[in-house]
Amino acid sequence: MTRAQANIPSSPLGRKITSYMSLTDEEKNFLNELERNVTRHGSRSDLLQQGERYGCVRVMRKGWAIRHKALPDGRRQVVNFVLPGDIIGFYCNLFETADHGVTTLTPAEVANFQPERIIELFKLFPRLAAALAWSGAKEEAIIAERLLSVGRRTALERTAHLIVELLRRLSIVGLVEEGRFTLPVTQEILADALGLSIVHINRTLRRLRDIGLIDLAGQQITVHDVKQLASVGQFDELYLHLIQAPKQLEHALDAKSDRKRAGD
Amino acid sequence: MTRAQANIPSSPLGRKITSYMSLTDEEKNFLNELERNVTRHGSRSDLLQQGERYGCVRVMRKGWAIRHKALPDGRRQVVNFVLPGDIIGFYCNLFETADHGVTTLTPAEVANFQPERIIELFKLFPRLAAALAWSGAKEEAIIAERLLSVGRRTALERTAHLIVELLRRLSIVGLVEEGRFTLPVTQEILADALGLSIVHINRTLRRLRDIGLIDLAGQQITVHDVKQLASVGQFDELYLHLIQAPKQLEHALDAKSDRKRAGD
DNA sequence: AACCCCCATTAACCTATGTTATAGATGGTT
């Protein structure tokens, strides 16, 4: 009895997109079709290895992963967290080999499709293509923001900022309840994401707990006062707007399809 | 006597694109057309301000700029350098306000066009659009690589890495001669790009000079042994490939236009 | 030619964060 529900997208990607733009039935179907081939992966398994050829484009349906880059001597930087609804390798058509790896942090459910489908997508469903391109552009913005963190924020600020970022992103796909969410992450991974040592991340989390800003119980993290945490992390309203849906998108996309209809 | 030369693109953007893909005459003309409205700006002038609405899409024709993000208290991170041939605000359709500023470092020549032209581009010249999207994806890769630098490389390594990166990028648009190029950048800006203090950048440059890896005379920098400098900065071959032209691109794009022709 | 501003340079000192080491939780496996 698992028939496709035509109106309420069941996939996190669908949910993410419909959070800022409505989809036609054709678009929803195409999206569902793309996500049909689902594979399961254990925790700590590589979805993509640095230096290897890209396989398929992937959509994270369930679970977390990290995108990371390593130096020859083993030092590692987590570039970004891959959350449900995120796409892996959207532009993989365009690169020979991956300059980063992607590794799951939890058991994961991943949809896979051929890169050629992206080209098809651009041709058949330009609005959808633009929406995905927008997601990609957002990811760049997130990475730039993390660069600001690592380059210019103190350990405490960085850590606070990351927690707020994850809170916001998970909210969009419905994975936060009353400021509480699952953070399936070791302190080593946090350290690698924030350019800190494990020991110092530990000290910093302790400080955040001592101040009373967060609560950690196993992998459950609770944020008591988002506003205060955001202010410690200098979480920027602009950046927030950016994560939220801009009105422009609908416009731009409508303009696009209008021209298409008018032109052809 | 400044007539458009139909076959040798005179703009750095054109040069950059033709370095990895050949263009039809229509594509060249469209590109020239896009770059027709050129404005000139003094050194240290803002092409875009953090928090403001995007105006037009811009193409850097001559000069350098930086893309930067600031914290409320003035700390600043240079996210990337904008070099001749680079595009500013390619996805500006999709965002309400800019989460970063762009400021020139030298007198600059900039081409400007309306964001709507991008939509037109996607519809009329998909190969060109994909080429520009590829440029955008490359920029994300550059930023991720800088994140790795700032998060995990030492000051010496970071600095070496940045110099090699700039050398490579400038080579593509023909601005390097025998390992020598113009670096129109104060030490403060280098510091902000690498997440270091001015004093420490100064120490680090001195070390690079003392080791004999670089030569600095005013704004002229000479790299004596790129290989050695690259090895100090752990400049990755993968990353290099990525900057170079992948064979795939031509394929992907041809596939795309084929389908288009076949389908319509 | 005196003045000014911006920038590079260096020294002396300071601190945020890294390193090393150890002990204790936790949870899965036999």
Add this chain to the structure above:
DNA sequence: AACCATCTATAACATAGGTTAATGGGGGTT
């Protein structure tokens, strides 16, 4: 119920890089 591997937690100590401050050079401007 003992074992093992991972992970968290903390203390003690080390250092890369930050801060402050002072000096001098270069290029405009009056």
